[in-house]
Amino acid sequence: MQWEAVIGLEIHAQLATKSKIFSGASTAYGAAPNTQACAVDLGLPGVLPVLNEEVVRMAARFGLATHSTVAPRSVFARKNYFYPDLPKGYQISQYELPIVHTGYLDIELDDGETKRIGITRAHLEEDAGKSLHEGFHGVTGIDLNRAGTPLLEIVSEPDLRSAKEAVAYMKKLHSLVRYLEICDGNMQEGSFRCDANVSIRRKGEHRFGTRAEIKNINSFRFVERAINFEIERQIEVLESGGAVVQETRLYDANKDETRSMRTKEEANDYRYFPDPDLLPVEIDEAFIEAVRSSLPELPDAKKARFMQQYGLSAYDAGVLTASREMADYYEAVVEASKVDGKLAANWVMGELSAALNKDGIEVEASPIDAAALAGLLVRINDNTISGKIAKTVFEAMWAGEGDADAVIEAKGLKQITDTGAIEQMIREVIEANPEQVEQYRSGKDKLFGFFVGQVMKASKGKANPGEVNKLLKQLLDE
Amino acid sequence: MHTKTLAELARGLRDRSFSSEELTRHYLERIKRFDGELNGFITLCEDTALAQAREADIQLSSGRPGPLTGIPFAHKDIFCTDGVRTSCGSRMLDNFIAPYDATVTARFKQAGAVMLGKTNMDEFAMGSSNETSWYGPVRNPWDRDTVPGGSSGGSAAVVAARLAPAATGTDTGGSIRQPAALCGITGLKPTYGRVSRYGMIAFASSLDQAGPMAASAEDAALLLQAMAGFDPRDSTCVDRPVDDYSAGLNNELKGLRIGLPKEYFGAGLDAGTAKAVEAAIEELKKLGAEPVEISLPNAGLAVPTYYVVAPAECSSNLSRFDGVRFGYRCENPRDLEDLYKRSRGEGFGPEVKRRIMIGTYALSAGYYDAYYLKAQQARHLIADDFKAAFEKVDVIAGPTAPNVAFRLGEKVDDPVTMYLSDVFTIAVNLAGLPGMSIPAGFVEELPVGLQLIGNYFDEARLLNVAHRYQQVTDWHTRIPKGFE
Numbered sequence: 001m002q003w004e005a006v007i008g009l010e011i012h013a014q015l016a017t018k019s020k021i022f023s024g025a026s027t028a029y030g031a032a033p034n035t036q037a038c039a040v041d042l043g044l045p046g047v048l049p050v051l052n053e054e055v056v057r058m059a060a061r062f063g064l065a066t067h068s069t070v071a072p073r074s075v076f077a078r079k080n081y082f083y084p085d086l087p088k089g090y091q092i093s094q095y096e097l098p099i100v101h102t103g104y105l106d107i108e109l110d111d112g113e114t115k116r117i118g119i120t121r122a123h124l125e126e127d128a129g130k131s132l133h134e135g136f137h138g139v140t141g142i143d144l145n146r147a148g149t150p151l152l153e154i155v156s157e158p159d160l161r162s163a164k165e166a167v168a169y170m171k172k173l174h175s176l177v178r179y180l181e182i183c184d185g186n187m188q189e190g191s192f193r194c195d196a197n198v199s200i201r202r203k204g205e206h207r208f209g210t211r212a213e214i215k216n217i218n219s220f221r222f223v224e225r226a227i228n229f230e231i232e233r234q235i236e237v238l239e240s241g242g243a244v245v246q247e248t249r250l251y252d253a254n255k256d257e258t259r260s261m262r263t264k265e266e267a268n269d270y271r272y273f274p275d276p277d278l279l280p281v282e283i284d285e286a287f288i289e290a291v292r293s294s295l296p297e298l299p300d301a302k303k304a305r306f307m308q309q310y311g312l313s314a315y316d317a318g319v320l321t322a323s324r325e326m327a328d329y330y331e332a333v334v335e336a337s338k339v340d341g342k343l344a345a346n347w348v349m350g351e352l353s354a355a356l357n358k359d360g361i362e363v364e365a366s367p368i369d370a371a372a373l374a375g376l377l378v379r380i381n382d383n384t385i386s387g388k389i390a391k392t393v394f395e396a397m398w399a400g401e402g403d404a405d406a407v408i409e410a411k412g413l414k415q416i417t418d419t420g421a422i423e424q425m426i427r428e429v430i431e432a433n434p435e436q437v438e439q440y441r442s443g444k445d446k447l448f449g450f451f452v453g454q455v456m457k458a459s460k461g462k463a464n465p466g467e468v469n470k471l472l473k474q475l476l477d478e
Numbered sequence: 479m480h481t482k483t484l485a486e487l488a489r490g491l492r493d494r495s496f497s498s499e500e501l502t503r504h505y506l507e508r509i510k511r512f513d514g515e516l517n518g519f520i521t522l523c524e525d526t527a528l529a530q531a532r533e534a535d536i537q538l539s540s541g542r543p544g545p546l547t548g549i550p551f552a553h554k555d556i557f558c559t560d561g562v563r564t565s566c567g568s569r570m571l572d573n574f575i576a577p578y579d580a581t582v583t584a585r586f587k588q589a590g591a592v593m594l595g596k597t598n599m600d601e602f603a604m605g606s607s608n609e610t611s612w613y614g615p616v617r618n619p620w621d622r623d624t625v626p627g628g629s630s631g632g633s634a635a636v637v638a639a640r641l642a643p644a645a646t647g648t649d650t651g652g653s654i655r656q657p658a659a660l661c662g663i664t665g666l667k668p669t670y671g672r673v674s675r676y677g678m679i680a681f682a683s684s685l686d687q688a689g690p691m692a693a694s695a696e697d698a699a700l701l702l703q704a705m706a707g708f709d710p711r712d713s714t715c716v717d718r719p720v721d722d723y724s725a726g727l728n729n730e731l732k733g734l735r736i737g738l739p740k741e742y743f744g745a746g747l748d749a750g751t752a753k754a755v756e757a758a759i760e761e762l763k764k765l766g767a768e769p770v771e772i773s774l775p776n777a778g779l780a781v782p783t784y785y786v787v788a789p790a791e792c793s794s795n796l797s798r799f800d801g802v803r804f805g806y807r808c809e810n811p812r813d814l815e816d817l818y819k820r821s822r823g824e825g826f827g828p829e830v831k832r833r834i835m836i837g838t839y840a841l842s843a844g845y846y847d848a849y850y851l852k853a854q855q856a857r858h859l860i861a862d863d864f865k866a867a868f869e870k871v872d873v874i875a876g877p878t879a880p881n882v883a884f885r886l887g888e889k890v891d892d893p894v895t896m897y898l899s900d901v902f903t904i905a906v907n908l909a910g911l912p913g914m915s916i917p918a919g920f921v922e923e924l925p926v927g928l929q930l931i932g933n934y935f936d937e938a939r940l941l942n943v944a945h946r947y948q949q950v951t952d953w954h955t956r957i958p959k960g961f962e
Contacts, residue, residue, distance in 0.1 A: 008625075039554060039577070039578055042560075042803060043798040043803070044576075044577070044578070044804065045558065045562075045564070045566070045574065045576070045679045045680075045799075045804075045805075046558045046576075046580055046676065046677040046678055046679045046680065047677070048675060048676050048711060048712050048714075049713070050710065050711060050712075050713050051713065078794050080794050080797060080841070082797065082813065082818055084800075084802050087798060087803065088794075088800075089794070089797020089798050089800060090794050090795060090797055107787050112672060142802065142803075166751070182507075213762045227734065230775075269842055269843045270847075271793075271794070271838065271841035271842060271843075272841075273790060273841055273850060276682050276683035276684035276714075276791055277680075277714065278714075279713055279714065290690070294928070376943065448710070
């Protein structure tokens with residue numbers, strides 16, 4: 001039996017505002033419990049919400065960047081349910097009229113194809129607080145610092161067909177919200193988290209199967225694993241003659257499995273209704289135009305430009321534009337060094353990325369800044385050093401031993417381009433290896449590499465490889 | 479002193495005929511003497527009142543006093559008052575000391591007014607007789623076996639008995655106007671959005687509005703001047719200039735078109751009340767006003783619409799009273815569900831529970847369209863009726879309540895009859911218009927209220943009409959027997 005998965009994601013992106021969505025309290029992460037919760041966040045009797053205008057601007061940025069409609073009128077609604085870390089007994093969200101709807105995001109699949117994923121809607125809402133169950137004897141602690149933090153909930157169409165596609169979509173969104181500077185994307189702190197709706201159906205079937213919703217997955221890896229587990233689970237259920245139950249499930253990363261939290265029958269009736277404490281959000285054309293004109297170059301446009309302007313492959317351009325910081329770094333290197341775009345790309349994606357990954361550093365905090373890397377590339381380009389020596393120089397620069405010229409000078413790594421000196425070294429190698437010379441001259445061409453190696457060794461890697469090749473050929477053929 | 483108007487008191491304070499402390503002590507003594515039987519106050523703030531009075535006296539002698547500097551007033555116990563219990567008439571908040579001031583509270587402080595105490599009210603402002611209060615019913619000073627009306631029953635009774643020269647109230651479906659009528663005082667519910675709701679414990683957010691309760695329209699104008707104005711902490715508060723409410727009080731009424739809705743003078747209106755209201759309209763005619771018969775065809779929808787909208791909003795507004803962070807918490811909860819159920823079950827009284835249940839039902843999946851959405855549509859029809867009417871008239875007049883004060887206990891077990899007490903006032907809240915009740919005679923020694931309804935933000939005109947009427951009548955100066 002051939003099965004097809006149908007997946008839709010709901011992503012909660014925490015908007016990077018200084019203050020909360022309906023109060024003036026700070027949104028900074030990690031403060032002592034309840035020190036960043038004011039009267040409004042505590043839901044004291046009599047308090048009222050006032051909308052933070054910045055969240056509207058951020059939602060509009062997102063809407064424009066995803067080719068969505070930014071609604072001229074959207075309405076906040078109350079989602080009513082009781083929970084100890086939900087101070088008012090309702091969450092202020094948007095229900096029937098969200099601020100953003102009907103857009104899309106293009107993702108690249110492994111085979112290089114582009115797939116368009118529909119965005120159903122994105123709505124504004126407030127986050128709840130946190131219930132703390134550990135470290136309190138027999139009681140639960142409530143921390144309301146997070147209560148009222150602004151969220152943009154981004155709901156996709158059920159257009160995703162595999163866990164890999166889901167991850168590609170999520171990564172693309174993650175990159176986009178950071179480009180837009182509306183979310184810091186910090187997944188450990190919960191600034192970007194995901195619920196996945198998963199169902200399966202027979203290949204060729206048009207109707208959707210019954211779905212399960214997997215809640216609160218907070219890493220790309222877990223999203224992939226949770227969805228794959230869930231697909232397998234549903235296939236097993238159906239193939240053994242059972243039926244999938246509509247329910248909410250939780251992904252347990254330790255056990256790598258999903259398990260049931262509550263079924264549809266146990267679900268709350270949220271009794272949504274328009275919040276009478278807030279006016280409808282009305283957005284006019286002038287506001288949208290102002291937001292549009294403030295948008296940065298977005299990943300897809302930047303990628304296309306990189307391919308054209310720097311002659312990069314789609315793959316290279318995609319990697320370099322995955323984050324705005326990386327793209328900016330790359331462009332600064334090319335700008336400062338004037339070297340070939342491909343050479344710069346190789347170094348940024350190769351040595352630099354490897355070193356950043358190894359030390360767990362973000363590109364903006366790289367010990368070798370764009371100007372310094374440009375300095376190194378200039379020396380490769382003008383034949384002061386070879387590519388191979390450049391790696392040694394890079395390591396020294398990474399370790400803080402100075403800029404490229406200082407390292408080359410201090411370590412005496414300057415490339416030997418003087419043909420006289422190189423010729424001298426070649427003659428010495430030829431003299432020292434009469435047998436190999438004999439064999440080479442009698443037709444064993446493969447030995448050419450051996451001589452190159454010997455000469456480079458003799459020069460401690462500093463001889464210009466091009467010159468070595470040219471002269472060696474001449475002298476061996478004499 | 480307690481027979482003086484606010485303006486007279488303010489003059490006396492500025493002339494140093496008496497100090498604010500003397501004035502405050504005078505009212506505190508009256509409260510101690512009379513409030514035992516009226517039960518108009520939940521919390522008396524003797525010490526802070528005297529401290530505020532002394533500060534006011536300093537300002538009166540050295541600074542630039544405002545019109546309310548040193549004037550005592552009573553504050554409905556629905557407004558948060560920093561450091562003072564704010565109970566909202568409920569066991570749920572019996573232990574709640576508000577940690578902040580409502581905007582209205584802050585404005586009175588800023589004006590230098592002296593808060594005598596917090597007045598009794600129906601629990602969470604849900605009631606029309608002040609019998610749902612956790613602190614027991616308030617008695618009507620005109621007849622202690624009758625109710626003062628509600629929900630601002632405490633404020634109405636203490637002003638009527640002159641235990642305070644003025645008070646604040648809130649009005650969601652008639653809670654200022656109906657008790658003002660039943661106690662023979664002047665009460666004004668401003669246009670929705672004219673006075674900040676911040677710090678006023680919410681009953682039904684789209685209907686609630688704070689306003690003044692006083693002996694006369696002239697006094698009410700002074701209070702409203704202090705209360706009204708934009709507040710950035712209330713998104714529904716309207717940012718527009720505040721009129722000078724005292725400036726136009728004496729404007730002539732010549733040519734003023736007064737609309738008389740035929741729906742307000744039909745079945746259900748007590749004959750004696752009708753007679754008094756008609757006589758009041760005759761007085762207005764003598765002052766030059768021209769009565770115009772009008773129709774509000776959807777008036778009959780008001781009560782049923784209100785009893786969907788208000789409970790729906792209250793069911794959500796009152797969810798925060800869950801025993802977790804403040805307010806009443808049951809003893810030894812077994813688990814979370816037990817904590818919720820018993821804290822709310824024991825903390826709320828029966829009328830509040832009834833409305834939470836009605837509202838929860840009206841918002842439930844499958845019923846929302848039939849109730850909540852339908853009620854919103856009806857609300858538009860009601861507002862449109864008024865809009866059409868105000869194209870033909872300047873002010874609308876009619877009875878405030880269908881009857882004079884009824885006996886304690888008479889309607890308490892019959893919620894539907896009780897809800898009809900507000901049959902003439904509710905539509906005004908649904909439309910968001912300003913409305914006012916002024917004393918207009920007596921039926922068997924119990925006061926009758928004349929209701930005046932104005933167009934949006936036309937409070938100054940209502941006060942003008944009321945003041946001119948009070949210049950030629952003396953109903954508003956009468957004081958119930960035993961309280962002179």
